[in-house]
Amino acid sequence: MTTSSRRASRRDQHRAGASGARRSARNTLIAYAFLLPFLALLVLYHTWPVIFGTYLAFARYNIISPPEWVGLDNFRELLRDEQFWSGLRNSLKYILVVPVIQVLSILVALLVNRPMKGIGFFRTAYYVPVVTSFAVVGLIWSWMYQQEGPVNAVLGALGLHRGGSLLNNPATALYAVMFVTLWKGIGYYMVLYLAGLQSIAPELEEAAVIDGATRTQVFWNITLPGLRPTILVCSLLSTISAIKVFEEIYVMTQGGPAGSTYSALFYTYSRAFQDFRYGLAAAAGLIIAVISILFGLLNFKLTRGGRADA
Template structure:
């Protein structure tokens, strides 16, 4: 009796389940579709507040700003369609071209900040005692308000300040004068502040990228006789390619749209040596109330940013690591 019971149980376990009828399959499929639609609607309901804010504060300003670029608008009277007149005005505006040249010069800080960030990430990625303190110390400038940073560095750059004292002692500067009041050094001085403030941010991103690389790859390369430099060029750097793409994109766009540093430290001076394209846009919009002209300048800056973004994708192969 017990043997018969065990055989029946085994038969039930090994028997192929009966084929479900087509009508039953359609009924089950309909129920699954209803569940999927309901789940999707619930998901979009949760996202609706964010989507509404995105549409209101991001998508709509982009379209409205593009429209304003082809109008004459001073916030008092309604926008007046003028076609390409604003772009023709910008073409003849030497101040706009000067600001655009300074913004393009500012891109020179991008490779420097990326190289330093990678080196710092490699340095703090070691399991040393107290390494958490150094990681925090390098990141402190990132979370410091630029108003505070600008005031501190303005004081350090002034005549008789600590920076001048160091440069004079090293023989790198013959005359003790404010670096921000010298047209030959003002832009470089502001770029150094951007470098000092931003290197910690990109260091953290590169540190995350380093920790995502499988250590077994580097260990296998070392066992095969590879040097540290060979491991870096053939394993570490290709593994960081997605992070390099993100960091280079962010830093390039930030360099083209540089504004805070200029506004706090130099106001575009001296003699327009630090006048940037975005500072030109700010001046035309909130000083001269030429919103159409400012929107046209902003549209040109956006197109240039897109171009350099595509260039970054090309240089980093779209962030794809080597197979």
């Protein structure tokens, strides 16, 4: 009788296990069914363009004729193209805005993280430029940079600039555009840093203050190490955006004057949609992607992989 009961118990366990496995498989299929539309769009609009674009980097293509494999010819042409190297130099120079925007965003986040009356208004005011279309921002700042605009008036009063639009001067045009990027992006990174600040346990800072630490010591030893994961994310985003700068250039300068604001991505745009040389444009885009990855690895190195010490 005991043996029969044990056999019956094992059969029940086996049936329960089989039923559980079927239920798990069914739940997995349901989950993938819900994911399928997103996965299909991901493959259609992301994965496939990346694969096809990489192939085009080694081909000659003008939309009208089928792609023709040319190997490394596009890359050899880029190596000889001074316009591409000029755009790449300007894009790398644009990275100068990254540390500035990160430092200012942290300072603004510290400012608006304080519990004070009307702080919601200030947070909104800092974020308004982020949600404003760059077409509007570009037009406003282009007017402000004009010879008779307010920026020249202020600089002239300070004795820092005399006459002429900053956007029409090859020596200042790129830095003028960089300032607009800085002005527009601070609010975005401020929100990310604000979230990072609020994720740091307040008990750590309170304990440090009780032990006699000054506010400066608390910032360097508690707050900043705790922000390291956010710093990694923000520096990655801003570095990639700087290397791929395009919208600001397109709206405000079109690469001028005298190519002083011509960026690598603007070169890619010109080759693809003005010259219809999509293979050459894809090769330039592939080089930009590799450079972005290298700077991403450098960011990981500098921030120790985003590991927080606090």
